[in-house]
Amino acid sequence: MSSSEVKVLGAWASPFVMRARISLNIKSVDYEFLQENLGSKSELLLKSNPVHKKIPVLIHGDKAISESLVIVQYIDEVWTSSESILPSDPYDRAIARFWAAYLDEKWFPSMSKIARARGEEEKKAAIKLVQEGLVLLEDAYTKCSKGKMFFGGEKIGFLDIALGCFLGWLRVTEKAHKVKLIDEAYSPGLVKWAENFCADAAVKDVMPETDKLYEFSKVLMAKMRAPQKPA
């Protein structure tokens, strides 16, 4: 697959963009990575995702696909000759989709609230929600992996990608707020899983270094706190 046919509109620090990139790596698809600038949106992005105007967008020939989990499924369904990303059994697929939706609708929003919390009480409440979520995810990991390395078995699958893309920001959150989130005490399986995930060939060149992401997070927070220009 020539790289001119496949493009990812994204940004190196976005967990959602990582999902598309890891999926393409699993399928050994070359792609061009077009990075958006912080605070401005390219014409190509506005044209390709006019509804949400958000990254990631996968461009495949003349087709544009948005929404990270939709993109992962599209990649899995188009490049079928390589390793499968979704499990083959319909129930296993349903479980993977269920937890992926949980991550995006409940768990990651709680993690984002840790950085945005106003005061210690709010921060503590957000940390508690994230840790309670990790207990649920530890249980899901035990059931899905059946003693293997990943949620998807011996290879990275849909739910590994859905959760694993957040590991960079999870580590930044741990560092910035001096808190342990994935912890031996209540998520021993996920501790090992996270190591395996980050060391995987499809992931390691895409996962941002914690220190670099930490510095970027400070720029991002400063930008969010700065007074907005009048419209």
Place this chain on the structure above:
Amino acid sequence: MSSSEVKVLGAWASPFVMRARISLNIKSVDYEFLQENLGSKSELLLKSNPVHKKIPVLIHGDKAISESLVIVQYIDEVWTSSESILPSDPYDRAIARFWAAYLDEKWFPSMSKIARARGEEEKKAAIKLVQEGLVLLEDAYTKCSKGKMFFGGEKIGFLDIALGCFLGWLRVTEKAHKVKLIDEAYSPGLVKWAENFCADAAVKDVMPETDKLYEFSKVLMAKMRAPQKPA
């Protein structure tokens, strides 16, 4: 398929429950419909969906599946000998999944805000968002249906189910707030589509009557506005 094997935990008025029921009807799967009572949750529901404790839940033998769009996909992947619900082409599938996510994350929350608005300004803003969404959906309908009856072509498909399940509450909202939402002026295709959808064999016995749903909505609103019992 014997009805004892398949159960839907739900409620007649829930749009999300309708998605599961319509999908089972399309596949000609008999099922037992176990209705939850308003304001209390059955032991079976709490056990079957411990994370969200929400309807719908599809019970298939010893398996429980939650989240309406996950359920629809599960049904499509298990009962493969009948009509397919998702489109066969990966890009068409991606487009259907994209709009289904848009409906649940953006469009339906705006419609819910019409009833919950505090004051006329908030209500007007919510109505405007719903109507703008319908303009986008009209465009999506034109592109997806390619002149056929449904988003999915000649038969009801994934996106038809995802949007169509909201038609009952849309009509109740129109009646309660004296506003036209799906309208000849900006969504002529959807006017016709809605008629076709509600008349479909898989839908007509599941779609609630507007007057019955309207009466129920008044009970629901009164319950929501009532002072909460202390915990």
